[in-house]
Every structure is written in C-alpha cells, then in structure tokens.
Amino acid sequence: KAGVTQTPRYLIKTRGQQVTLSCSPISGHRSVSWYQQTPGQGLQFLFEYFSETQRNKGNFPGRFSGRQFSNSRSEMNVSTLELGDSALYLCASSLGYRAEQYFGPGTRLTVT
Amino acid sequence: EDKVVQSPLSLVVHEGDTVTLNCSYEVTNFRSLLWYKQEKKAPTFLFMLTSSGIEKKSGRLSSILDKKELFSILNITATQTGDSAIYLCAVEAYTSGTYKYIFGTGTRLKVLA
Secondary structure (H helix, E strand, O other): OOOOEEEOOEEEEOOOOOEEEEEEOOOOOOEEEEEEEEOOOEEEEEEEEEOOEEEEEOOOOOOEEEEEOOOOOEEEEEOOOOHHHOEEEEEEEEOOOOOOOEEOOOEEEEEO | OOEEEEEOOEEEEEOOOOEEEEEEEEOOOEEEEEEEEEOOOOOEEEEEEOOOOOOEEEOOEEEEEEOOOOEEEEEEOOOOHHHOEEEEEEEEEEEOOEEEEEEOOOEEEEEEO
16 A cells, blocks of 8 residues: 655745645545644644544644645645745644544755 | 653663653643654654553553653663664644644654664
C-alpha cells in the first residue's frame, strides 16, 4: 500500500507570496491532518479534515487555510508568506476521525 | 495555556542500556496521549494511550499513562543504535468544540555502539 505523499518536497518562496501544498493520503484513509515543524517551536498542529470538512483547528492565523476533496486529497494554502513561515510542513492521514496517523515525508518551505 | 513538557531534552546511552523518557502535560479536557519516533524523516506512530495504568508494549518499547499525575513514560529496553531518534509526545485535547494536538519539543536519544 502506498504511503502518504506530499508535493512538492521542497519549495522556495518570497515574502508576501502565497503557496499551496498538496497531500495525498493512504488509500482508504478519510482524515488528513496538517502540521508545521520548526526548530524553535517543534511540531504544531494546524488543522484536520475529515470527509471534506475541517473538524479540528490549531492556533494559527487565518493566512493558513486548507481544504479536502472528495477523494480525500488535501491542500494547504498559506497566503502573504512571512519569513517565520519557513518550516517543514507535514501531512498525516488516518482511517477515521482521530485515529492512528501516518505521516508523509513533508514539504520543506523556505521563505526569503 | 495547554502545554506538554518532555524530559530529558537529550540523552546519550550505550547499546543494551534501558532508557525512560518522560512526558508531562497540562491541558484542558485531555483525550489521549501519543508517542512518536522521528528519525530523519516524518514521525512514525508508536503508541496511543487513553487510560491510566494500562501498559502498552511493542517489542522493546513500552509506555504507560498516569492521568492523575498528568504524565506518561516511554521505556526502551536493550537499546540499539537504530533507536537513535527524536521521541515526540503529543496530547490530544478538546477545547472550544474542537480537538487539537499539542506536541512536546521531543527527547533526542542517541545510542552508541
């Protein structure tokens, strides 16, 4: 069974731009969660989608948004990028709502 | 404010040693505690704990939760170099109608041959 895939794997953007990251969950998984990982703050929960609905949300500003499609694939969008948004963005999928999660390899975003 | 604190921050041991990693938490409406292992890539799931006093085991790894004292420990026996990683603890909490996961900063374990 293929694992969680994330695209792109690496991305460099300029401050003020916006970016869209993509996550394809394991086949059959209906829940997708997004996390930001930085050396200073560690791993922080962004949001979780289940059946195309955002079910849970962490403490991030409205510049961070996401959506989930009917095939469970998910996208995360960050608008008006700031230098502090440079991080590894991880996506995790699970069979059900709040079930065991499997992480993808991440997208490393660098904002210059 | 919800918080999860892991200790020690880092640890160096020799193969064959037994290690105990700690995770304490203060959150509103605790639901579960999770342990992950992170090597050079994404975290991999180890355990999910929801009930106090029930030990979960997987090979040389085991974990237990104390909901009264608000902590969990992760034990690794007969350590191997392949156990070298960052071990993350996360707590699932329910606040304002939504669930969220709060992560600790991790314990960096290095096992020497």
